Amino acid sequence: MSAIRIDGKTLSAELREKLKERVNALKARGITPGLAVILVGEDEASKIYVRNKENGCEEIGVKSFSYRLPETATQSELEELIKKLNKDENVNGILVQLPLPNGLDEQKALALIDAKKDVDGFHIENMGKLLIGTEGVVACTPKGAMYMIRSTGIDLSGKHAVVIGRSNIVGKPMSVLLLGANCTVTMCHSRTQNLKEFTKTADILVAAVGKAKFITADMVKPGAVVIDVGINRVDGKVVGDVDYDSVSEVAGYITPVPGGVGKMTITMLLDNTVEAAERYA
Numbered sequence: 592m593s594a595i596r597i598d599g600k601t602l603s604a605e606l607r608e609k610l611k612e613r614v615n616a617l618k619a620r621g622i623t624p625g626l627a628v629i630l631v632g633e634d635e636a637s638k639i640y641v642r643n644k645e646n647g648c649e650e651i652g653v654k655s656f657s658y659r660l661p662e663t664a665t666q667s668e669l670e671e672l673i674k675k676l677n678k679d680e681n682v683n684g685i686l687v688q689l690p691l692p693n694g695l696d697e698q699k700a701l702a703l704i705d706a707k708k709d710v711d712g713f714h715i716e717n718m719g720k721l722l723i724g725t726e727g728v729v730a731c732t733p734k735g736a737m738y739m740i741r742s743t744g745i746d747l748s749g750k751h752a753v754v755i756g757r758s759n760i761v762g763k764p765m766s767v768l769l770l771g772a773n774c775t776v777t778m779c780h781s782r783t784q785n786l787k788e789f790t791k792t793a794d795i796l797v798a799a800v801g802k803a804k805f806i807t808a809d810m811v812k813p814g815a816v817v818i819d820v821g822i823n824r825v826d827g828k829v830v831g832d833v834d835y836d837s838v839s840e841v842a843g844y845i846t847p848v849p850g851g852v853g854k855m856t857i858t859m860l861l862d863n864t865v866e867a868a869e870r871y872a
């Protein structure tokens with residue numbers, strides 16, 4: 592069997608066309624959606640992510656405001672900037688690129704962002720809303736991954752979904768979204784024993800581990816939907832957590848890396864920004 596590739600580039604392109612229309616509708620009402628992107632320090636990967644996000648804004652007509660703070664920035668400098676942006680009517684979304692340099696408190700900084708402008712969906716208010724199932728901002732990566740799963744058209748109700756990874760930004764919200772879609776959800780992590788016993792029974796398998804080619808064909812149920820969240824740099828190349836070549840011989844659907852979940856993450860950030868501007872309007 593050769594799996595159907597769930598192409599993040601194609602899905603993103605379709606979504607971005609719809610986003611452009613929503614942005615134009617807002618502009619017709621005198622509102623240009625704005626995203627403030629804060630980058631602290633010199634982390635090379637973060638610089639690439641930030642550039643991609645700013646390019647995404649430009650593509651669909653969202654105004655991006657760039658704030659670059661030096662590695663030596665203090666917690667209070669960062670917090671003052673967030674407070675200023677909370678009050679700025681031209682800014683609908685605020686994004687603090689993570690990780691922050693050592694010595695800065697991420698959770699304290701994120702908690703200061705106005706929850707309505709928290710386009711990353713990391714604020715405890717939005718995380719809490721997700722957990723209890725009321726409307727809030729959903730974190731971009733799980734939201735994008737969920738969109739990709741739904742794009743298969745498979746009825747998710749009663750399916751066994753296995754999420755590997757329990758981080759606050761991917762694994763936990765991903766599990767809650769799958770639960771909300773009536774999947775039976777198993778969460779696995781580094782202390783899980785006999786991981787393969789779980790993955791082998793997964794109708795939907797989400798890998799958010801951070802280990803290159805960690806998921807191999809023998810761990811996958813034939814016909815499963817395999818979502819690869821991982822971004823790992825090996826010998827200058829970006830590879831996922833899934834061994835794409837072997838797993839695509841077993842799975843029913845699979846996302847590539849690059850051109851998969853990463854692409855969708857940025858599109859969902861744009862979606863959250865446009866949604867924030869629509870709420871403001």
Ligand code: NDP
Pocket residue numbers: 732755756757758759760761762779780781782783786799800801802820821822823852853854856
């Ligand atoms: P974290 O490092 O925060 O979490 C990794 C998770 O994997 C942890 O829960 C850890 O378990 C678990 N894990 C580690 N080793 C094993 C193992 N041997 N068996 C089972 N579970 C294991 O990473 P993130 O969630 O932030 O990111 C995961 C991956 O996704 C990374 O490659 C990251 O770069 C990528 N990513 C991609 C994004 C995108 O846009 N595509 C966005 C965000 C992240 P434990 O909790 O026990 O330590």
